[in-house]
Each structure stands twice: as C-alpha cells, then as structure tokens.
Amino acid sequence: MARGRPRKTDPDAALDTAMKVFWERGFEGTSMNDLSTMTGMAKPGLYANFGDKEAIYAKAMERYCSAYAGPMLEDLLRSDDSLEITVRRFLDGVVVSATDTMGPKGCFVANNLVECAGKPPSLEALGRYVDEQRQKALAARFQAARQKGELPEDADIKSLAEFYSGQALALAVMARAGAPWTTLYRFVDTAMTLLPAVEAEETGGEKPEIRSEWHEGIIPLTPYKRSVAPGRRPVVYFKAK
Amino acid sequence: MARGRPRKTDPDAALDTAMKVFWERGFEGTSMNDLSTMTGMAKPGLYANFGDKEAIYAKAMERYCSAYAGPMLEDLLRSDDSLEITVRRFLDGVVVSATDTMGPKGCFVANNLVECAGKPPSLEALGRYVDEQRQKALAARFQAARQKGELPEDADIKSLAEFYSGQALALAVMARAGAPWTTLYRFVDTAMTLLPAVEAEETGGEKPEIRSEWHEGIIPLTPYKRSVAPGRRPVVYFKAK
DNA sequence: CCGGCTAAATACCGGTCGGTATTTAATTAG
C-alpha cells in the first residue's frame, strides 16, 4: 500500500508550523508563499491538504486551542486544587505560553480578537468562541468554588469570570508588546489579590462545552510550584499528549 | 494670496479619517486606495501631504494620542480629584472611547501593540511609547497619592501602575471583540476594588513626558458623574480643545 | 484673457497577492 510519490512534508507538522506563522504574523501579515516556504510544502500541497487561506487559519486556531487554550480550561474545570491555586495556574499558564521563547509572543486568540474584529465571521468568530468558552470555564469554576465554600456566598461569579478572563487578554497583549515574564508574574500576583478568600468543601456548577479536539495537545500537569528559587523562572509543566 | 487650484479635501480632516480607518482595519488591513477613497484625497495628494504609508500611520497614531490617550494621561496627572475618582475616570475613559458607536471599536494603541509586534521599529515603537507613557503617568499618580496619604505607605506603586495599565489593554481588547459597555463598566468596577484605600492630603512625584502635540485634542472635563440613572449609560464628558 | 501656480485626476510602474493548471518526479502494482 501507500502508492504514489511519498510526502516530503508531514501535513501535521506543516499545520503546526502554519499555526506559529499565523500566530506570529497574523492573518493578513501571512502570505501563502510565506506558509509554503516555512512549512516546506508547496502551495498546491497546502490547498490540497488544508483548503484555502481562511481554512488553514481556522485549522491553525483549532490546533492552538488543542495545545494551549483547551488544556488550560480543562485544568480549570477538572483540577482538585484550591481555587486560589487553580486560577493562579491558569494565569501563569498564559504567561508561560505567551512569553515562551520557543514560540511566538502573546496569544493567538487575543491576536485574532484584535486583528479580525470586523472581518468576515469565518475569521471573527474563531477567537470569540474561545474567549466565550474561557469565560464560561472560569464562571463554572467560581460557581463550584462558591458551593464548596471557597468563595463567599455573595461573590459575584459573573464579574469574577469576566475579570480573570480579561486578565488573560491583558497578559497576552503585554507579552506581545515585549513585557518580560518577571513583570507578567508580578501582574498575576497583583490580579490574584482581587480573589475573595474563605475555606470549606463540596462541588457543582454546569460545565461549558470544551471541544474534544482541544484535548489532543500538551496539557499542564504538575504538583504546582511557583517561584522555586529567587530569580529562577517558575514553570508550569507540560507533557506531550 | 492662496493661488492655484483650491483643495478639495482639508488635510486635517483627511488625517482624521485616515486615523479612523487605520484604527478600524489596522496597518496591513488598510490599503492606500482605501485611504484615498475614504478621505476623498487622491493618492498623490496623500503622499504629498503626509508621506508614505508608514508616515501616515505614524501621524494617525499621533492624532489618536492628541484626541484620546494624551488627554486621559493629562487628566490623570493634573486632576485634583481623589485617586479613586481619577483612576476610575481613566478606565471609564477607555471604555467610552473603545465602545463609542461613532468611532472604531477598541483602542488604536492596543491594536498597534498586537498587530505591529515584530514589525519594523517605525511601526512597533509607536504603541510601545504610548504604553510606556501611560504606565509612567499611572505610577506618578500613585506616587503622589501615596505621599498625599491616599495610598498606604507600603503600597507597591509599580505593581499598581502595571496592573491598571494592563486593565486598559484588557478593556480595549474586550471592546474590540464586541463586549457591550455594560460589561466593561462592570469590569471597571471589579478592577477598582483592587485599589487600596486610606485618606489625607499633599502632593509630589515626578511627571513623565507628555508630548505637547497630544494636548490639542478633546480632553475630559466634568464634574465627574458615574451611572447617573439606572440603565442609562454613564458618560465621561469631553469638550473640544 | 492670459500665464503661472497649485492641486486633483488618471494612468501607469514593478511586485506581490490568493489561487490554480500543468508538468515533472517518485513510488507501487502488475
């Protein structure tokens, strides 16, 4: 089996590269020739494997979610850690991925929100959907926390969810603008002081839809540790799927 | 005097339009033909009056600062109102300008930070400079507040400045993604709860450079009023220069 | 009414855009 000329480029690896190029340069800032040269896959191959430019962009976004956004929301919903730790890990995860020197700066979703506002829905809706899921996940976690007694009875779940969802956007933009991780972790520290504090035990809250394709990527694990040694960069650990 | 064929388009009005087009569509998303048709000024006229595309973009950014960012920082530094009110007005100003139905959604500066990261310094530096000035202005105001006794002695000025500067970015992105002003005002309310509270009287703190050209635009005035009637949109008042 | 001045308008430049048709190379089944 497997007749015909063998592939030069693995489509999966090509999509991974395409994701990073779109993430780095944006939709308009990336040309099909860019994608072709960066992936090593000739233009006709790109169209044959993925479709037109918009389709590639959408697939790139989905891949980003599988590797980054999805697992973070997953952790937010599934983790047994305290609210404090879980939310902190969520924001730390944004910092880590947004300042990772191995990848583009910032957050693909945030970039999409800014760049593609007012563009065709096929582009505009991508980031908005993820943003909405993120907010729902936060709200669900806060809801559960309130029922568990981790938050006071009068805590405003919606406001808290909107707030911490917004912090992720702020971190993303600051990272893209070149802010160092030290600054961003300080920012997280500050933002975390807004979280009301109490203590008890239980569960609940309805969980938002998390696309199953999003679970393929690397996901945060760890006994979570922050600021291990002074000056040493604290790390949120990931493992391959 | 005033010989030759009369101008069809006032260059100042043209630049104002160009600013809004760039603000709305971004640098790459705007073509010279777009600018020509939107401003009513033919392409050679644009080049003669403003220079090439990058130069127009830079002038558009400067104009944005004159009309929006600059006056807000000015108010932040010069206002005699309490810290609470001043910071709140700053964030409310972001909400108002970022959701104004008469203009593009979001913030030109934030858009630039996201889109132009990694692009030539002539583009990249524009937003970063404004962002830096904003943070300095906030820091100066917090510094003054601490000396006046509006903040506790141990308040972390740098962290607070970074935090509230980041809130402006978060608001800008959320607004651009279509969040309604009701949501954004709720967000401001939440963010304001992070500000430590005390009371007393005095002044101080060095003020950052605010470009004089930035003072030409509309500036916030007002006996400041928030949430006048339930359901009615609270307004930050502006006056023409 | 004319000649000079200024800006608008048009046409045009080479280059690149997203997208595709065509040709060539590499492999397997018979």
Added chain:
DNA sequence: CTAATTAAATACCGACCGGTATTTAGCCGG
C-alpha cells in the same frame, strides 16, 4: 518494464499592492 497513482515543482492567472509620472482642472495676479 509498464501503467497507474500520488505528490512535488513550476509556471501562470487576474487582481491588487505601494508608490509615482503625467495630464487635467480650477483659481490667482497681471
């Protein structure tokens, strides 16, 4: 070795890009 199959590689399409040279239109002082 041949035919079929698959993908790579090249060349190419019309449209539009940023930028400019050239022509045309409108107003002035004389």
